[in-house]
Amino acid sequence: MNIKSQFPIFNNNKGLIYLDSASTTQKPEAVIDSIVQQYSNNNSNVHRGLYKIAYKTDTKWVEAHSIVAKYINAKSYKEVFFTKNSTEGLNWIANTVSLSPDDVVVISEMEHHSNVLPWMKVSKEKGVILEKIKVSEEGTLDLSHLKELVSKYGNRMKVVSVLHQSNVLGTVNNVEEIVKVAKTVGALTVIDAAQSIAHMEIDVQKIGCDVLVFSSHKIYGPSGIGVVYCKEELLNSFEPWLRGGEMVKSVEEDNILYNDLPWKFEAGTPAIEAGIGLGIALKWFEKSVEELGGWSEFKRKEKALTTLLVDGLKEIEGIKLVGGEIEREGIVSFNIDGIHPHDISSLLDENGICVRAGYHCVQPLHQKLGLNGSTRVSLGIYNTKEDIEETIKQLKKVVNIFRK
Numbered sequence: 001m002n003i004k005s006q007f008p009i010f011n012n013n014k015g016l017i018y019l020d021s022a023s024t025t026q027k028p029e030a031v032i033d034s035i036v037q038q039y040s041n042n043n044s045n046v047h048r049g050l051y052k053i054a055y056k057t058d059t060k061w062v063e064a065h066s067i068v069a070k071y072i073n074a075k076s077y078k079e080v081f082f083t084k085n086s087t088e089g090l091n092w093i094a095n096t097v098s099l100s101p102d103d104v105v106v107i108s109e110m111e112h113h114s115n116v117l118p119w120m121k122v123s124k125e126k127g128v129i130l131e132k133i134k135v136s137e138e139g140t141l142d143l144s145h146l147k148e149l150v151s152k153y154g155n156r157m158k159v160v161s162v163l164h165q166s167n168v169l170g171t172v173n174n175v176e177e178i179v180k181v182a183k184t185v186g187a188l189t190v191i192d193a194a195q196s197i198a199h200m201e202i203d204v205q206k207i208g209c210d211v212l213v214f215s216s217h218k219i220y221g222p223s224g225i226g227v228v229y230c231k232e233e234l235l236n237s238f239e240p241w242l243r244g245g246e247m248v249k250s251v252e253e254d255n256i257l258y259n260d261l262p263w264k265f266e267a268g269t270p271a272i273e274a275g276i277g278l279g280i281a282l283k284w285f286e287k288s289v290e291e292l293g294g295w296s297e298f299k300r301k302e303k304a305l306t307t308l309l310v311d312g313l314k315e316i317e318g319i320k321l322v323g324g325e326i327e328r329e330g331i332v333s334f335n336i337d338g339i340h341p342h343d344i345s346s347l348l349d350e351n352g353i354c355v356r357a358g359y360h361c362v363q364p365l366h367q368k369l370g371l372n373g374s375t376r377v378s379l380g381i382y383n384t385k386e387d388i389e390e391t392i393k394q395l396k397k398v399v400n401i402f403r404k
């Protein structure tokens with residue numbers, strides 16, 4: 001099966017090697033078409049029109065929620081509401097959960113700014129203690145440190161909010177175990193699946209978390225739409241953070257009757273075409289994984305490409321992999337002595353190779369590791385052995401330019 005040919009960007013940019021999927025993934029034709037079709041055939045708002053095209057749009061909107069629920073194994077679409085992105089989902093929970101002075105929120109040293117800044121704000125405004133689980137030698141979260149924090153704070157620990165896969169290290173955290181430990185003191189568990197969503201099967205019931213967020217654009221779907229999964233009993237108990245049209249059934253002077261789940265949490269007109277496109281993207285991705293031989297084969301191929309990349313990088317003079325010898329899944333960050341990551345990225349771009357350079361919105365981890373940034377290569381379903389080989393070849397040329 002030729003995956004690349006299903007992505008118009010590669011037909012429209014001959015020779016393009018896209019290795020920045022952790023930033024955003026490219027979009028298959030099926031997803032792009034779904035957006036055109038929605039605007040061309042059914043365009044109308046959701047939840048309000050009493051005419052045929054509005055009915056069709058409503059049906060597709062609900063269907064998109066059901067596809068997401070099934071994809072992550074939520075019990076029902078009522079446990080899934082749409083936001084703009086992962087960032088909004090994390091801000092939602094930080095602004096929703098009830099916290100008092102001296103309560104404890106636990107994040108980690110490897111979080112994306114999206115899972116740091118909302119909690120820093122809460123900590124400052126409410127006098128909440130913010131702790132960070134340390135990163136272990138293996139590049140994953142140090143569970144013994146989490147256990148120490150549990151012993152130290154007991155049930156004052158109200159929230160544990162961590163990422164599933166690091167967008168810098170590429171390592172995958174044992175979120176099932178983290179949730180189990182957090183639950184011993186009844187903490188609310190939040191999983192940032194922004195990266196893991198496109199690299200592994202996500203089963204919210206198996207993970208056991210209370211909340212999980214991800215962004216459509218990182219799993220071949222449109223930008224402008226994100227997902228919050230949250231257990232139904234919690235959604236029933238939470239007050240909505242955003243308020244406005246369509247999240248209420250009735251508004252009287254002193255009485256508001258909220259809409260049913262999940263619409264209670266979707267105030268205002270959403271990115272309708274993007275939400276519908278997300279459903280199409282998940283269906284497309286699921287089918288593609290199946291055609292590639294299923295999840296284990298998909299992961300085996302991704303691992304083989306990651307190993308090829310790591311081995312190739314190690315041949316480069318002056319290379320330092322961020323995290324050293326750790327287990328990575330499709331994401332590898334590195335530095336080369338004496339060459340700024342921005343220069344590496346710009347010079348690779350001259351050969352049509354797209355990689356990311358900088359902090360990747362994870363400045364605290366870079367600072368902990370004594371780094372002023374890094375260059376990151378991240379894989380998508382369309383990447384091939386040839387992409388990696390060409391990138392290593394071009395990287396060696398970049399190094400030669402600087403070593404002359």
Ligand SMILES: Cc1ncc(COP(=O)(O)O)c(C=O)c1O
Binds near residue numbers: 023194195361
């Ligand atoms: C681990 C992680 N969390 C959160 C985000 C934020 O995602 P978004 O910008 O789609 O909100 C990213 C984006 O790179 C990420 O990698």
